[in-house]
Amino acid sequence: MENNLIQIDFLETPTDNSNTIAGLKNLWKKVLHLISNREKHFNKVWETGTEEEIFAELVFCLFTPQSKAVSCWEAVSKLAEKDMIFNSKEENIAELIKKVRFRKNKAKYLVEARKTFITDGKINIKERLKLFKDICELRKWLAENVKGMGYKEAGHFLRNIGIGKDLAILDRHILKNLKIYRAIKETPLTLNVKTYLETEKQMQHFSKNIGIPMSHLDMLFWCKNTGGIFK
Secondary structure, three states, X not given: OOOOOEEOOHHHOOOOOOOOHHHHHHHHHHHHHHHXXXXXXXXXXXXXXXXXXXXXXXXXXXXXXXXXXXXXXXXXXXXXXXXXXXXXXXXXXXXXXXXXXXXHHHHHHHHHHHHHXXXXXXXXXXXXXXXXXXXXXXHHHHHHHOOOXXXXXXXXXXXXXXXXXXXXXXXXXXXXXXXXXOOOOOOOOOOXXXXXXXXXXXXXXXXXXXXXXXXXXXXXXXXXXXXEEOO
């Protein structure tokens, strides 16, 4: 699988205060071409990606909670190289993904997800997703039917395959930035479904007000914090 990390170096010598709305917009302009390229990649996954490639994106999002995204994609890539995503037991998967936190649980989630999306020995995840006309209903279904996947992971997955552009991917880094830019008054103590959807609406409102698409904000915040754009 391809390397999905795009490194940039502008954060080493910042020229503005990116903790202001004006600074955030300036930052967006600097990296807009990188974000646009990443969006094109996500769109391509859905348009031309195989069932196996789309399932690999699901596995990546199952691995990411409390783990480094880059390490999780490396783990998925290793599993794919060894033909282990669809043809290996939990314990063998867990042994290979040592850089992923809670690897035993996440190996179990991968195996459970296979059961959900494999029918008569054939992976059918793309066809299953196409049955849903409403993206929010699809996210809800994923969160309720794929073990280890909540609203954040489901939204992350749908964004990464090019069909969840207006969904929020609310992790602690995004929440921190939403608070910095006063898109939310306080960081929620817990993110149950109700508070998740309420915060998502606030982020969507913020996105509309400042003229930066929802599909760009997550990558922009990630870029601001890490100096790179990933997935």
